[in-house]
Amino acid sequence: MTQPRQQPLYDIAELCAKKRLTQAILCPGSRCAPLTLSFARHKKIQTRTISDERSAGFIALGIAQHTKLPTVLVCTSGTAAYNFAPAVAEAYFSETPLLIFTADRPAEWIAQQDGQTIHQPGIYGQHVKKTFQLPQEYEHADSQWAINRIVNEAINLSLQEPQGPVHINAPFREPLYPQKDEVIGFSENVRVIEDFAPAFGLTEEQKRTLSAAWPTFNNVLIVAGQQHDDTNGVSSLANFFHTHNIPIVGDIISNVHAIEKVVRHADVFLGQASAAVKKTLQPDLLITFGQSVISKNLKLFLRDFAPKAHWHIQPAGIVADSFKSITQVFHTTPPSFFNFLSTLQSTDSFKQQKQENFNKFWEVEERRAVRTLDEFFPQQELAELEVVREVIHQLPPDANLHLANSMSVRYANFIGLTAAQKDIHVFANRGTSGIDGCTSTAVGHALVSARPNVLITGDLAFFYDRNAFWHNYPLPNLRVVLLNNHGGVIFKMIDGPGTMPESDEYFITQQKLNARKLCEEFGFEHLKLDNKRKVKNLLKDFFEPDGKTKVLELESDGVLNKAIFDHLKQKIHKSYEL
Numbered sequence: 001m002t003q004p005r006q007q008p009l010y011d012i013a014e015l016c017a018k019k020r021l022t023q024a025i026l027c028p029g030s031r032c033a034p035l036t037l038s039f040a041r042h043k044k045i046q047t048r049t050i051s052d053e054r055s056a057g058f059i060a061l062g063i064a065q066h067t068k069l070p071t072v073l074v075c076t077s078g079t080a081a082y083n084f085a086p087a088v089a090e091a092y093f094s095e096t097p098l099l100i101f102t103a104d105r106p107a108e109w110i111a112q113q114d115g116q117t118i119h120q121p122g123i124y125g126q127h128v129k130k131t132f133q134l135p136q137e138y139e140h141a142d143s144q145w146a147i148n149r150i151v152n153e154a155i156n157l158s159l160q161e162p163q164g165p166v167h168i169n170a171p172f173r174e175p176l177y178p179q180k181d182e183v184i185g186f187s188e189n190v191r192v193i194e195d196f197a198p199a200f201g202l203t204e205e206q207k208r209t210l211s212a213a214w215p216t217f218n219n220v221l222i223v224a225g226q227q228h229d230d231t232n233g234v235s236s237l238a239n240f241f242h243t244h245n246i247p248i249v250g251d252i253i254s255n256v257h258a259i260e261k262v263v264r265h266a267d268v269f270l271g272q273a274s275a276a277v278k279k280t281l282q283p284d285l286l287i288t289f290g291q292s293v294i295s296k297n298l299k300l301f302l303r304d305f306a307p308k309a310h311w312h313i314q315p316a317g318i319v320a321d322s323f324k325s326i327t328q329v330f331h332t333t334p335p336s337f338f339n340f341l342s343t344l345q346s347t348d349s350f351k352q353q354k355q356e357n358f359n360k361f362w363e364v365e366e367r368r369a370v371r372t373l374d375e376f377f378p379q380q381e382l383a384e385l386e387v388v389r390e391v392i393h394q395l396p397p398d399a400n401l402h403l404a405n406s407m408s409v410r411y412a413n414f415i416g417l418t419a420a421q422k423d424i425h426v427f428a429n430r431g432t433s434g435i436d437g438c439t440s441t442a443v444g445h446a447l448v449s450a451r452p453n454v455l456i457t458g459d460l461a462f463f464y465d466r467n468a469f470w471h472n473y474p475l476p477n478l479r480v481v482l483l484n485n486h487g488g489v490i491f492k493m494i495d496g497p498g499t500m501p502e503s504d505e506y507f508i509t510q511q512k513l514n515a516r517k518l519c520e521e522f523g524f525e526h527l528k529l530d531n532k533r534k535v536k537n538l539l540k541d542f543f544e545p546d547g548k549t550k551v552l553e554l555e556s557d558g559v560l561n562k563a564i565f566d567h568l569k570q571k572i573h574k575s576y577e578l
Contacts, residue, residue: 029076057087062444
């Protein structure tokens with residue numbers, strides 16, 4: 001028995017396991033055989049094979065979101081690597097760690113009309129934190145050292161703030177498979193380079209700055225952007241609210257809904273409130289953290305009614321100035337920031353009263369939105385918005401709620417989650433806001449999470465990503481709510497495309513499919529929602545944990561959905577005229 005020539009490559013799997021990377025998605029191909037064999041034969045790594053690389057990338061993304069560790073993603077050479085690109089871009093902007101291996105031909109064979117050969121180094125451009133190139137020869141000790149060093153560095157980099165995808169291009173020379181006398185095994189003493197992350201606590205200088213500036217502001221507003229569930233962060237924020245009576249605005253994707261007094265419906269009332277009302281809501285100081293917000297109405301409000309100062313909290317990385325008002329950046333964590341501010345008790349009763357009044361202004365508008373929503377439902381005709389409301393209200397208490405892009409995430413944001421639903425975690429691909437991998441991302445979660453995974457999606461996103469199901473792995477905890485209006489109804493909702501004569505064909509893109517045949521093909525249970533009287537019983541069956549993958553489909557008319565959505569906005573607008 002001899003040591004395989006590819007031993008340094010096989011040891012990549014051992015290194016990943018030692019660094020707690022235990023999930024790998026392997027796409028079929030031959031050029032990637034050394035990596036495929038090493039990961040597939042490692043007992044501490046859970047491997048799955050997904051044939052469609054685009055779907056595979058998003059499934060890996062969902063797994064990484066759940067585990068909070070990089071998912072290993074492997075493909076063969078050529079255009080297979082390009083099909084990872086949408087998921088790589090989403091991972092980059094959503095700050096999700098991925099470790100991407102693209103197998104390649106040796107450098108001398110690039111552009112020599114050899115099969116499955118393209119220019120792969122740097123293929124993902126600025127959408128990865130870094131691209132590495134492995135040595136294509138493995139015999140020399142320096143090459144073996146370089147392979148180990150590169151993979152260590154790539155894993156460490158993917159986990160450094162801001163987290164994100166890292167690409168390793170790996171040129172492999174034939175033979176790609178072990179010889180008859182070779183045994184695939186793993187070296188005992190694979191070197192591990194540990195990278196200890198900084199704590200990102202507030203510095204003494206930052207504390208002095210905050211202590212001096214804090215008493216100078218009266219009307220303070222907090223806006224939480226998208227973030228994954230963070231119990232410590234929510235707890236520190238809730239304590240901060242109770243200390244200072246400062247309104248907290250959070251979209252559904254911010255995962256701060258566990259806070260009782262959070263403003264959940266800013267998108268509802270800011271789109272209809274008068275300029276005079278908005279003026280009362282204008283902050284002197286805006287504090288933000290997290291990533292993007294869904295609400296365009298909130299963005300426009302904060303740009304049009306700009307604060308005097310804007311503090312942004314972000315541990316590391318380039319800061320996005322979405323509201324065009326940032327004045328100071330604090331490179332720390334939200335818990336560190338808000339825990340410290342909670343210690344700054346105000347002794348000025350006039351200042352406290354002003355802040356309390358400002359908070360009440362926001363509370364009044366939040367109550368107006370909630371009251372209007374409660375009065376608006378139920379509607380006589382069954383449409384998408386009401387179905388989303390019923391689904392959200394009946395979610396299992398420990399569910400992962402996945403929201404596809406376009407109207408699905410907007411409907412859900414209009415409805416919102418309550419503080420009683422504190423154990424529900426919300427996910428959405430809002431890094432790039434594409435529809436291309438919403439289902440696959442939810443599937444990634446369902447593969448590794450025992451929690452119920454509920455996806456609310458539109459028909460274009462659902463059918464575009466149907467290869468999310470093209471694999472051999474059961475999904476007993478996946479539930480899909482399909483809002484099938486036979487086109488992209490969002491293009492009827494937004495200004496511009498709905499008035500164009502080309503709208504139906506080129507923007508809305510009408511399609512005739514429903515999910516019945518797809519469910520038959522993949523062995524899923526199909527529940528057709530075609531009557532209001534069926535809603536409660538169908539949802540009861542839909543959420544029953546009986547080990548089946550289920551699709552609850554509402555086929556509806558886009559004109560009706562638009563009319564009801566517009567009617568709701570008109571009702572909110574009229575509430576300001578009373």
